Amino acid sequence: MSQKAATSPRPPAPLVQFNGARPPTPDWFLKALDVPTDRGSVSVEDATICWKAWGKRGAPGLILVHGGVAHKDWWDSIAPFLSETRRVVALDLSGMGDSDHRDRYSMATYALEVLAAGQDGGAFEAGKPFLVGHSFGGFVSVATAMEHGDQLAGIAVLDSPIRPSQEQRRSSPPSRGGMIYNSFDAALARFRLLPEQGCENAFLLDHIARQSLKEITRPDGTQGWTWKFDPKLWDKLDYDRPPPADIVDALKTRIALFRGADSRLVNDEVWAFMGDLFGPETTMVSIPNAEHHLILDQPVAVAAGLEVLTGPGWG
Structure with a gap:
Protein backbone atom coordinates (compact mmCIF):
# COMPACT_ATOMS: atom_id res chain seq x y z
CA MET A 1 0.00 0.00 0.00
CA SER A 2 1.54 3.25 -1.10
CA GLN A 3 1.60 6.34 1.06
CA LYS A 4 1.36 9.90 -0.17
CA ALA A 5 4.56 11.82 0.17
CA ALA A 6 4.57 14.22 3.07
CA THR A 7 4.04 17.78 1.97
CA SER A 8 5.91 20.71 3.43
CA PRO A 9 3.81 23.14 5.44
CA ARG A 10 2.88 26.31 3.62
CA PRO A 11 5.41 29.00 4.47
CA PRO A 12 4.14 32.08 6.30
CA ALA A 13 3.00 35.05 4.23
CA PRO A 14 6.05 37.21 3.44
CA LEU A 15 4.99 40.33 5.37
CA VAL A 16 4.00 38.61 8.63
CA GLN A 17 7.49 39.09 10.05
CA PHE A 18 7.20 42.89 9.88
CA ASN A 19 4.04 43.16 12.01
CA GLY A 20 2.65 46.02 9.92
CA ALA A 21 5.91 48.00 9.87
CA ARG A 22 7.58 48.89 6.58
CA PRO A 23 10.62 46.77 5.70
CA PRO A 24 13.97 48.50 5.19
CA THR A 25 13.82 50.30 1.85
CA PRO A 26 16.86 51.13 -0.33
CA ASP A 27 17.52 54.69 -1.39
CA TRP A 28 17.07 53.94 -5.09
CA PHE A 29 13.44 52.98 -4.55
CA LEU A 30 12.72 55.97 -2.33
CA LYS A 31 14.10 58.19 -5.09
CA ALA A 32 11.96 56.37 -7.65
CA LEU A 33 8.86 57.07 -5.57
CA ASP A 34 9.78 60.77 -5.53
CA VAL A 35 9.56 61.03 -9.32
CA PRO A 36 6.46 63.16 -10.08
CA THR A 37 3.39 61.44 -11.49
CA ASP A 38 0.13 62.52 -13.08
CA ARG A 39 -3.11 60.69 -12.39
CA GLY A 40 -6.37 60.53 -14.24
CA SER A 41 -9.23 58.35 -15.39
CA VAL A 42 -11.18 57.65 -18.55
CA SER A 43 -14.52 55.98 -19.21
CA VAL A 44 -14.51 52.76 -21.25
CA GLU A 45 -17.81 50.98 -21.89
CA ASP A 46 -19.40 52.57 -18.83
CA ALA A 47 -16.53 51.78 -16.45
CA THR A 48 -14.01 54.24 -15.02
CA ILE A 49 -10.44 53.18 -15.79
CA CYS A 50 -7.72 54.78 -13.66
CA TRP A 51 -4.17 55.50 -14.77
CA LYS A 52 -1.02 57.25 -13.65
CA ALA A 53 1.89 58.52 -15.70
CA TRP A 54 5.52 59.54 -15.43
CA GLY A 55 7.57 61.79 -17.72
CA LYS A 56 6.64 64.70 -19.96
CA ARG A 57 3.70 64.74 -22.32
CA GLY A 58 4.94 64.82 -25.88
CA ALA A 59 7.75 62.32 -25.25
CA PRO A 60 7.63 58.87 -26.90
CA GLY A 61 4.99 56.74 -25.22
CA LEU A 62 5.12 53.52 -23.24
CA ILE A 63 2.05 51.79 -21.76
CA LEU A 64 2.40 49.27 -18.90
CA VAL A 65 -0.18 46.56 -18.15
CA HIS A 66 -0.08 44.72 -14.81
CA GLY A 67 -0.79 41.05 -14.14
CA GLY A 68 -3.93 39.37 -12.85
CA VAL A 69 -5.51 40.87 -9.69
CA ALA A 70 -2.59 43.32 -9.57
CA HIS A 71 -2.59 47.09 -10.24
CA LYS A 72 -0.66 49.97 -11.74
CA ASP A 73 1.60 50.49 -8.69
CA TRP A 74 3.39 47.22 -9.44
CA TRP A 75 5.39 49.30 -11.95
CA ASP A 76 6.62 51.88 -9.41
CA SER A 77 10.12 50.37 -9.30
CA ILE A 78 10.44 50.35 -13.10
CA ALA A 79 8.49 53.22 -14.68
CA PRO A 80 10.52 56.08 -13.10
CA PHE A 81 13.72 54.76 -14.74
CA LEU A 82 12.06 54.92 -18.15
CA SER A 83 10.44 58.32 -17.74
CA GLU A 84 13.40 60.60 -18.43
CA THR A 85 12.91 60.18 -22.18
CA ARG A 86 9.37 58.74 -22.32
CA ARG A 87 5.79 59.37 -21.32
CA VAL A 88 5.05 56.21 -19.33
CA VAL A 89 1.41 55.35 -18.57
CA ALA A 90 0.30 52.49 -16.30
CA LEU A 91 -3.37 51.64 -15.93
CA ASP A 92 -5.61 49.60 -13.67
CA LEU A 93 -7.57 47.13 -15.77
CA SER A 94 -11.25 46.96 -14.86
CA GLY A 95 -11.90 44.73 -11.86
CA MET A 96 -8.47 45.57 -10.46
CA GLY A 97 -6.77 48.43 -8.64
CA ASP A 98 -8.82 51.62 -8.48
CA SER A 99 -10.79 50.95 -11.67
CA ASP A 100 -14.45 49.96 -11.65
CA HIS A 101 -15.68 46.39 -11.46
CA ARG A 102 -17.82 44.97 -14.29
CA ASP A 103 -20.56 42.39 -14.63
CA ARG A 104 -18.41 40.64 -17.27
CA TYR A 105 -14.81 41.00 -18.41
CA SER A 106 -13.25 40.24 -21.79
CA MET A 107 -9.96 40.58 -23.63
CA ALA A 108 -11.65 42.76 -26.24
CA THR A 109 -12.70 45.25 -23.57
CA TYR A 110 -9.32 45.12 -21.85
CA GLY A 149 -1.46 46.49 -33.39
CA ASP A 150 -1.33 49.04 -36.19
CA GLN A 151 -1.59 51.69 -33.46
CA LEU A 152 1.46 50.35 -31.58
CA ALA A 153 5.21 50.51 -32.13
CA GLY A 154 5.59 47.04 -30.61
CA ILE A 155 4.77 44.94 -27.56
CA ALA A 156 6.85 43.23 -24.90
CA VAL A 157 5.39 40.21 -23.12
CA LEU A 158 6.86 39.50 -19.66
CA ASP A 159 6.63 35.91 -18.38
CA SER A 160 3.31 35.07 -20.01
CA PRO A 161 3.41 31.34 -20.80
CA ILE A 162 2.32 30.76 -24.41
CA ARG A 163 1.92 27.03 -24.95
CA PRO A 164 0.67 24.83 -27.80
CA SER A 165 -3.00 25.54 -28.37
CA GLN A 166 -4.19 22.23 -26.93
CA GLU A 167 -2.20 22.87 -23.74
CA GLN A 168 -3.05 26.53 -23.21
CA ARG A 169 -5.25 26.99 -20.17
CA ARG A 170 -8.71 28.15 -21.17
CA SER A 171 -10.26 28.02 -17.71
CA SER A 172 -10.02 30.46 -14.86
CA PRO A 173 -7.62 30.16 -11.91
CA PRO A 174 -9.16 29.68 -8.49
CA SER A 175 -11.09 32.65 -7.16
CA ARG A 176 -9.53 34.56 -4.30
CA GLY A 177 -10.22 37.65 -2.27
CA GLY A 178 -13.50 38.77 -0.76
CA MET A 179 -12.37 38.47 2.85
CA ILE A 180 -12.91 41.46 5.11
CA TYR A 181 -10.26 42.00 7.78
CA ASN A 182 -10.69 43.92 11.00
CA SER A 183 -7.57 46.03 10.52
CA PHE A 184 -5.22 47.17 7.80
CA ASP A 185 -2.31 45.34 9.43
CA ALA A 186 -4.27 42.09 9.62
CA ALA A 187 -5.00 42.29 5.90
CA LEU A 188 -1.42 43.26 5.05
CA ALA A 189 -0.13 40.19 6.87
CA ARG A 190 -2.17 37.93 4.56
CA PHE A 191 -0.67 39.25 1.32
CA ARG A 192 0.86 36.62 -0.97
CA LEU A 193 1.98 36.59 -4.57
CA LEU A 194 0.02 34.53 -7.10
CA PRO A 195 1.50 32.19 -8.14
CA GLU A 196 3.38 32.01 -4.87
CA GLN A 197 7.14 32.38 -4.87
CA GLY A 198 9.87 33.79 -2.71
CA CYS A 199 10.98 37.39 -3.22
CA GLU A 200 13.97 38.99 -1.54
CA ASN A 201 12.63 42.52 -2.12
CA ALA A 202 10.24 42.66 0.83
CA PHE A 203 10.05 46.44 0.48
CA LEU A 204 8.40 45.99 -2.94
CA LEU A 205 5.96 43.39 -1.62
CA ASP A 206 5.03 45.78 1.18
CA HIS A 207 4.60 48.66 -1.26
CA ILE A 208 2.28 46.85 -3.64
CA ALA A 209 0.35 45.21 -0.80
CA ARG A 210 -0.40 48.59 0.78
CA GLN A 211 -1.76 49.85 -2.54
CA SER A 212 -3.89 46.70 -2.93
CA LEU A 213 -6.23 47.36 0.01
CA LYS A 214 -9.31 49.52 0.53
CA GLU A 215 -11.44 50.32 3.55
CA ILE A 216 -15.10 49.31 3.36
CA THR A 217 -18.20 49.42 5.54
CA ARG A 218 -19.80 46.12 6.48
CA PRO A 219 -23.60 45.69 6.41
CA ASP A 220 -23.63 46.11 10.19
CA GLY A 221 -21.93 49.51 9.90
CA THR A 222 -18.49 48.44 11.14
CA GLN A 223 -15.35 49.20 9.18
CA GLY A 224 -13.01 46.67 7.66
CA TRP A 225 -10.33 46.22 5.01
CA THR A 226 -10.41 44.13 1.85
CA TRP A 227 -8.54 43.73 -1.43
CA LYS A 228 -9.40 46.12 -4.24
CA PHE A 229 -9.74 43.52 -6.99
CA ASP A 230 -13.06 41.92 -7.90
CA PRO A 231 -13.15 38.60 -6.00
CA LYS A 232 -15.28 37.12 -8.80
CA LEU A 233 -13.04 38.43 -11.56
CA TRP A 234 -12.02 35.07 -12.98
CA ASP A 235 -15.56 33.69 -12.87
CA LYS A 236 -16.71 36.71 -14.90
CA LEU A 237 -13.95 36.63 -17.52
CA ASP A 238 -15.01 35.59 -21.02
CA TYR A 239 -12.29 33.88 -23.05
CA ASP A 240 -13.32 35.60 -26.27
CA ARG A 241 -10.09 35.13 -28.21
CA PRO A 242 -8.31 32.06 -29.66
CA PRO A 243 -5.27 30.70 -27.79
CA PRO A 244 -2.25 32.96 -28.36
CA ALA A 245 -0.40 30.32 -30.36
CA ASP A 246 -3.20 30.44 -32.94
CA ILE A 247 -3.00 34.18 -33.56
CA VAL A 248 0.72 34.76 -34.10
CA ASP A 249 0.15 35.56 -37.75
CA ALA A 250 -2.64 38.00 -36.82
CA LEU A 251 -0.43 40.27 -34.73
CA LYS A 252 -0.22 43.67 -36.35
CA THR A 253 3.03 44.74 -34.69
CA ARG A 254 6.34 43.26 -33.59
CA ILE A 255 6.77 41.40 -30.31
CA ALA A 256 9.55 40.82 -27.80
CA LEU A 257 9.53 38.15 -25.09
CA PHE A 258 10.90 38.37 -21.55
CA ARG A 259 10.92 35.78 -18.79
CA GLY A 260 12.40 35.21 -15.38
CA ALA A 261 15.23 32.71 -15.93
CA ASP A 262 13.97 30.71 -12.94
CA SER A 263 10.27 31.00 -13.82
CA ARG A 264 8.19 27.90 -13.20
CA LEU A 265 5.53 29.13 -15.64
CA VAL A 266 7.79 30.00 -18.56
CA ASN A 267 10.16 27.12 -18.04
CA ASP A 268 12.76 26.01 -20.57
CA GLU A 269 10.27 23.86 -22.48
CA VAL A 270 7.70 26.66 -22.78
CA TRP A 271 10.45 29.16 -23.63
CA ALA A 272 11.74 26.95 -26.44
CA PHE A 273 8.23 26.56 -27.84
CA MET A 274 7.74 30.33 -27.76
CA GLY A 275 11.03 30.83 -29.58
CA ASP A 276 10.00 28.38 -32.31
CA LEU A 277 6.52 29.91 -32.52
CA PHE A 278 7.60 33.52 -32.96
CA GLY A 279 10.73 32.79 -34.95
CA PRO A 280 14.46 33.50 -34.76
CA GLU A 281 14.09 37.23 -35.40
CA THR A 282 12.13 37.70 -32.17
CA THR A 283 13.93 39.42 -29.29
CA MET A 284 14.00 37.04 -26.29
CA VAL A 285 15.40 38.08 -22.91
CA SER A 286 15.84 35.88 -19.82
CA ILE A 287 16.34 37.92 -16.65
CA PRO A 288 18.80 36.11 -14.31
CA ASN A 289 17.88 35.40 -10.69
CA ALA A 290 14.20 36.07 -11.34
CA GLU A 291 11.08 33.94 -11.17
CA HIS A 292 7.62 34.65 -12.61
CA HIS A 293 7.34 38.00 -10.81
CA LEU A 294 10.47 39.29 -12.49
CA ILE A 295 9.36 42.92 -12.16
CA LEU A 296 9.64 42.49 -8.38
CA ASP A 297 12.64 40.15 -8.32
CA GLN A 298 14.87 42.21 -10.64
CA PRO A 299 13.17 45.54 -11.37
CA VAL A 300 16.33 47.43 -12.34
CA ALA A 301 17.36 44.69 -14.79
CA VAL A 302 13.88 44.66 -16.32
CA ALA A 303 13.93 48.45 -16.61
CA ALA A 304 17.32 48.29 -18.33
CA GLY A 305 16.03 45.70 -20.78
CA LEU A 306 12.98 47.76 -21.59
CA GLU A 307 15.13 50.87 -21.94
CA VAL A 308 17.07 49.22 -24.75
CA LEU A 309 14.08 47.44 -26.27
CA THR A 310 11.84 50.47 -26.55
CA GLY A 311 14.59 52.77 -27.75
CA PRO A 312 14.94 53.94 -31.35
CA GLY A 313 17.17 51.05 -32.40
CA TRP A 314 14.84 48.09 -31.87
CA GLY A 315 13.71 46.32 -35.02
Missing part, protein backbone atom coordinates in the same frame (compact mmCIF):
# COMPACT_ATOMS: atom_id res chain seq x y z
CA ALA A 111 -7.68 46.05 -25.16
CA LEU A 112 -9.96 49.09 -25.41
CA GLU A 113 -9.05 50.06 -21.84
CA VAL A 114 -5.33 49.90 -22.68
CA LEU A 115 -5.73 52.19 -25.67
CA ALA A 116 -8.07 54.63 -23.90
CA ALA A 117 -5.85 54.97 -20.83
CA GLY A 118 -2.81 55.39 -23.07
CA GLN A 119 -4.55 58.09 -25.08
CA ASP A 120 -5.84 59.92 -22.02
CA GLY A 121 -2.50 59.63 -20.24
CA GLY A 122 -0.51 61.07 -23.14
CA ALA A 123 1.27 57.97 -24.47
CA PHE A 124 0.19 58.61 -28.08
CA GLU A 125 1.19 62.26 -28.40
CA ALA A 126 4.56 61.52 -30.03
CA GLY A 127 3.27 58.73 -32.26
CA LYS A 128 2.80 55.02 -31.72
CA PRO A 129 3.69 53.86 -28.19
CA PHE A 130 5.19 50.60 -27.03
CA LEU A 131 3.04 48.29 -24.91
CA VAL A 132 4.46 46.13 -22.11
CA GLY A 133 2.46 43.52 -20.19
CA HIS A 134 3.40 41.20 -17.33
CA SER A 135 1.76 37.78 -16.86
CA PHE A 136 -1.99 38.21 -17.50
CA GLY A 137 -1.11 41.67 -18.80
CA GLY A 138 1.04 39.98 -21.44
CA PHE A 139 -2.00 38.15 -22.76
CA VAL A 140 -3.91 41.45 -22.75
CA SER A 141 -1.03 42.94 -24.75
CA VAL A 142 -1.19 40.11 -27.30
CA ALA A 143 -4.95 40.61 -27.65
CA THR A 144 -4.40 44.35 -28.12
CA ALA A 145 -1.76 43.70 -30.79
CA MET A 146 -4.11 41.38 -32.64
CA GLU A 147 -6.95 43.90 -32.76
CA HIS A 148 -5.12 47.22 -32.72
